[in-house]
Amino acid sequence: MSHRDDSVETIQRELTAFARRARATAARMHPELSLVSFTLLAHLEDQRGCRATDLAAHYLLDKSTVSRQVSALERLGFVERRVDPDDHRVQVLHLTDEGAEMLANVTASRRVAFHERLADWDEADLDRFASYLLRYNAAQEAVE
Amino acid sequence: MSHRDDSVETIQRELTAFARRARATAARMHPELSLVSFTLLAHLEDQRGCRATDLAAHYLLDKSTVSRQVSALERLGFVERRVDPDDHRVQVLHLTDEGAEMLANVTASRRVAFHERLADWDEADLDRFASYLLRYNAAQEAVE
DNA sequence: ACTTCGGGTTGTACTGTACAACCAGTTGAA
DNA sequence: TTCAACTGGTTGTACAGTACAACCCGAAGT
Known part of the structure; x- marks a missing residue:
């Protein structure tokens, strides 16, 4: 796998991880x-x-x-x-x-x-x- | 507002926008x-x-x-x-x-x-x- | 042996979301 | 000028994802 593929893979994984967490984090921070x-x-x-x-x-x-x-x-x-x-x-x-x-x-x-x-x-x-x-x-x- | 604040503001806004969309996009791409x-x-x-x-x-x-x-x-x-x-x-x-x-x-x-x-x-x-x-x-x- | 702990399930409730059916104004064409 | 088609919005219904609390069962330590 090229370095380029590697970077895309990481971007995909990390953005997904962020998205998964975002709502829950926001809800915890601002239940209102x-x-x-x-x-x-x-x-x-x-x-x-x-x-x-x-x-x-x-x-x-x-x-x-x-x-x-x-x-x-x-x-x-x-x-x-x-x-x-x-x-x-x-x-x-x-x-x-x-x-x-x-x-x-x-x-x-x-x-x-x-x-x-x-x-x-x-x-x-x-x-x-x-x-x-x-x-x-x-x-x-x-x-x- | 400093340039630094400005960047943080943008990061916040764009990450939030991404998070908002991610689930819907994923659902459209992979309903299964x-x-x-x-x-x-x-x-x-x-x-x-x-x-x-x-x-x-x-x-x-x-x-x-x-x-x-x-x-x-x-x-x-x-x-x-x-x-x-x-x-x-x-x-x-x-x-x-x-x-x-x-x-x-x-x-x-x-x-x-x-x-x-x-x-x-x-x-x-x-x-x-x-x-x-x-x-x-x-x-x-x-x-x- | 009894209590406590840890892994897992179930009951219940709520949020966010979509789709379809609908209502009420608006607009354009016969 | 009237009626069909369009547009903005609401409501009925259904579903996914989530949490919390109560519970069940097996394990572990006293």
């Missing part, structure tokens, strides 16, 4: 906000509101899944819906103040965790690692 | 073998058999979860249990021939997928990406 909910809230913040359909398309989720997730987030008071006056079918979703606050808390503690894990990396390595992940995910997105 | 089942089978192959408890410890899963996963894999004919003659409580799990074959098939097609995704990477980048992932996961394991 699942990885998916967190992601959806972050997207809402990022986009300053969007439609449920947009979330579904962006994250490759079924619209029913998004509908239920959003309902849960609404029940928790983290999200509110505003009917679009131009098209009464659509509900534009927005973060509430509580949602924004919760998101900020979770983001902050995630940030701390990541910083700890990466504390002994030098800046050049961090930079390269980040760019590799971006490149990998961009390629992934392109084929899905 | 979930990411978890695949991982368990791979571990069995790697270790040439082990106990359910070992799987639970290694993957931070509850023993009941492993018990059910293993039952499913046994029903599918991919795994067999052999009672340990020295301790009648323990069942040593082994891949069956069908299990090994299925694992080989899935491994092969996963390998192809990863090779495609990484086709235009040069060898030095692959090598560094692999080593970064190893380093990251090793650090992660240490704290869990």
Whole structure:
């Protein structure tokens, strides 16, 4: 097996290991906000509101899944819906103040965790690692 | 925000994005073998058999979860249990021939997928990406 | 011999997910 | 202008994966 194959094998194995663990780790760290909910809230913040359909398309989720997730987030008071006056079918979703606050808390503690894990990396390595992940995910997105 | 913070932020975001997608992608690619089942089978192959408890410890899963996963894999004919003659409580799990074959098939097609995704990477980048992932996961394991 | 320990299973409950059927607005074409 | 097709969203249903707690059984140490 070539060195190249070897590297691909390692990348495959390690990314898989990471994926397997990620949800459980997130759940342990933030029992109050699942990885998916967190992601959806972050997207809402990022986009300053969007439609449920947009979330579904962006994250490759079924619209029913998004509908239920959003309902849960609404029940928790983290999200509110505003009917679009131009098209009464659509509900534009927005973060509430509580949602924004919760998101900020979770983001902050995630940030701390990541910083700890990466504390002994030098800046050049961090930079390269980040760019590799971006490149990998961009390629992934392109084929899905 | 420093360049360092920026890189950490990106790493966090991209790893999270990857994790979110991994299960769904795996399920689409291999409806016959979930990411978890695949991982368990791979571990069995790697270790040439082990106990359910070992799987639970290694993957931070509850023993009941492993018990059910293993039952499913046994029903599918991919795994067999052999009672340990020295301790009648323990069942040593082994891949069956069908299990090994299925694992080989899935491994092969996963390998192809990863090779495609990484086709235009040069060898030095692959090598560094692999080593970064190893380093990251090793650090992660240490704290869990 | 009795207690405690360790490996494993079962009951139960919850989350995340998909698919299909549906409802309610919107839009375009006959 | 009306009706069919489309679009955004919800609900019914089903399933995988997971955890926790209660339990069973065999092993080990006192």
